[in-house]
Amino acid sequence: MRFGMTIRLLGITLLASIASAQLAPAPEGWPNFWYKGHVTNKATFEYNPTNEFIFPSIFHAGEYLDDPLGEWYLYYAPHENPGGISLVYSDSLEGPWKEYSNNPVIANKWDSYYSVPHVSSPDASWNSDAGRMFLYFHGDNTQTRWAESSNGVDFRYGGVAVNNQMSGSNTTESSYARVFAHPNPASKFNYAMFYMANEKDNRRKIRLAESVDGRKWTVDSDYVVQPGGPEGTDVSGANYWTWNGQAGKGEDVGRVAAPDIASSGGNTYLFYESGDRLGATIAWAKMQKHFQPH
Template identity: 40%
Template structure:
């Protein structure tokens, strides 16, 4: 059953056009979905519309694979014209975080659900001989790689290491390599995790992809960092923060996602609950040289399912309708929810 829209939601910046071709997970909407589109709302500054909470998609207690009673970091991807004989039009990747974690999959025919849990989760575990054996794997981000015609999965385990695996069907993955470790960043770095990768042209750097991720260091304050790559496998990383927690008056920031609009690029990310628990947005410009902090992107509701915290957004469109799938609720106590623009 759909839960009621919550008018308290306020978005300062976002639009359907913000999703790049790599993020577009669209297929033609059914008449029922078209009829259920959100009521018109006034555009926010920059031409971005509002987003409204629609429903909860996944809760740990309803999942067969539920080793720790928590799930995080959703990633929604469309399968139409990409995969042959997919289980559904949309694949929703997610994971528990705490040991043993495990990269998981649910599938459905609409971004608003319902989603069915893949019966053989996890599709990637914390032991993958001979490549690694770690306490946990988590934070799945899947990018459709158009040139390879593959789903590329970036995930962490341990928190110091991000790895890449590749798949033709979005379910069965082949291990590729380590793409990010704490040793690639400044001395004192203790975590480099929660990475998302996007096609994005940076001609001056001869790069076709950018990576956004969270960095922690001995100060125990988390920032957003970034890197660039020509092939999505071999990376160069900026040694300075893209968005520092100090820039936006937060204790920690994380869960970054790239959006583009009108020739510019934006990073959406979450503040920790101690700093308000909302999603924020910073314009970084097409070449990532701009740092314009635009404030709140999504105002987390104090009521369920947000309970004062929204995080790790993933974006897509269906039938021209923009959606945000996100982590709702206190960290390691929440669910996966969807909002509609």
């Protein structure tokens, strides 16, 4: 099925039906993703406190974990209270996906560490220095935390990665983080993070934080992305991806949001949240074959 509008994202294009301002066309040769279906099922999932699921994060469990539940893990969460970091797993990026039986794997209350209205926006990545998965999440919106795990299901609390104070007194939110290996080989840092920072003017921007170990972070003083034109007053959910040597960053536009990308078996897949802000679900799309990297 082909939808009617093109959304630019990190050197790719996603065809989807949204109602937002027209964007400039993507450069020639940028790949297209085609909608294939939903990952989450609101009618059947046991953990569904708010009837909305956001911010998918794909993790290749079979590459890093011993005896995983499936080859691929996908983390997601409701956003409204109480939130809760949840997991589905599959042996294929095309599904079928099975809901983990004991969701949420991270709740909005954790022993003496914190008690917040909600936790959400999970982002899972392998920390090669620690030899463990690090999962970043916000809770509440004023700070992004992390937890560590050797199996992707049982977590040990890590701490606060970034908070409002780290980017100045004007900041009111520090959330929706994506973490990746630092793309600059000359950098003294090993890890980088894009995250959303809201400010007192209620304009959400993308900031950069950097880290040597994935635990202690330094926030850059400059914005990475500021909203303007088609984005309106807010940008959020930035991610990083390279395509044929080109690198860029993408942010939420309209109501397909929070993209995460994975490749397997010569195919490349896009996972994202789809739907209205408080009723979203997790969907997936597949790159057109003639755009696949050689």
